[in-house]
Amino acid sequence: MSSHDDAARYFHHAAGIMGLSKNMQALLLTPEREMKVQIALERDNGEISTFIGYRIQHNSARGPMKGGLRYHHEVNESEVLSLATLMTWKTAVVNIPYGGAKGGISVNVKDLTQGEKDRLTRKFVDVIHDMVGPDKDIPAPDMGTNAQVMAWFMNQYSKFHGYNPACVTGKPVELHGSEGREEATGRGVVSLTERLLDKCKQNFQGSTFAIQGFGNVGSFAARRIEELGGKVVAVSDVSGGIWNPEGLDVMKLIDYAKDTGSISNFPGTDPIDNDALLASEVDVLIPAALGGVITSDNASTIRAKFIIEAANAPVTPEADEIFAHKGIIVLPDILANAGGVTVSYFEWVQNRQHFQWDVTRVREELHRILSDSFDKVWQIAEEKKISLRLAAYLLGIGRVGRATVLGGI
């Protein structure tokens, strides 16, 4: 099964419950535009390397399309399409005025110098700039990209269209980025986890957590868990994992990872591999790296009571069914990690109003939107006796469907 088949399976299941006609299902699932472009890059040593870039614009019924830009060697058309589709439902679940898109370049960022990354980003903008922009499609950071990449994106876009910070979000705060965007996805993940645990009568304080991925999302989630009294006992990154049943000192680990480039060999911990991390005996498992890491092959090894999808699509539909039977609760990506795009929306609003919010306002508005969205999804799940994932899809697809019918085609 491809990534896109997986995303489509969740959609069809929800659309079936909603009684959507086959024609409406086809209209909502078919992407509006797919771009696949060649990016030729002159390397620092004078050689030419050729990369493939994608921007897939899935749906604009509710507003300009929105979604991250991923630099990773496994980026491919099916993955980008599935991620673009998820963005459409995600922006609808949190009810922000956007559609969904996603982009990426198939490249191993570790092989690029800073200068090469800058030029690669600009060459990508050169070929897609007419199809994106503040009222069309607004990129943001995802795996392998960050605020610096967004700054290059904005600078290059502005060369064609005039100075326009709202063309991209997740920029550095010094260059029209929003306070609180960098932490937003991880913080949002934890705020939703708190709410879920509360509903399920599980104390957050003292609960144990394992986190796969210690980049933007994983590290900010870990930091917030520690602040709120949870115990992070295992984390991993691409180089492997570490474990300490007494709990990790997250702030020290963040400094260590910054200094050494990885979490490996953090003093006072035992090494574990990524399979062992996923199978840790913890209350809450947070996959915060790649998609498709929990499948029917390893689902039976999972011992956590709750799985929080901080990453996009970490659990395959087959594994999802296994968890439903075992009573393991999954908080789905289109809600769990929506804090990032929500603060991206705040950034876009601030850029358009030329007015900067302080971090307190950002955090309060984020908390309000995520709490309301959680409550709506929870209520649908209770009423219809379905999983939180299906409930979130019902909410998201319903909003996109209504906008489509009202706006016409």
Ligand SMILES: NC(=O)C1=CN([C@@H]2O[C@H](COP(=O)(O)OP(=O)(O)OC[C@H]3O[C@@H](n4cnc5c(N)ncnc54)[C@H](O)[C@@H]3O)[C@@H](O)[C@H]2O)C=CC1
């Ligand atoms: N950055 C954002 O605001 C948002 C990100 N997400 C999703 O969260 C996930 C992580 O994104 P970021 O933290 O931004 O990426 P990042 O590039 O900052 O960090 C990725 C982390 O995953 C680790 N990793 C990579 N391959 C791995 C593997 N095979 N096993 C274990 N760890 C591995 C890396 O070492 C790194 O620690 C992605 O699925 C992304 O789509 C979702 C919503 C918003």
Ligand SMILES: O=C(O)CCC(=O)C(=O)O
């Ligand atoms: O912040 C954004 O606009 C998009 C974030 C993103 O790519 C995601 O939620 O998967």
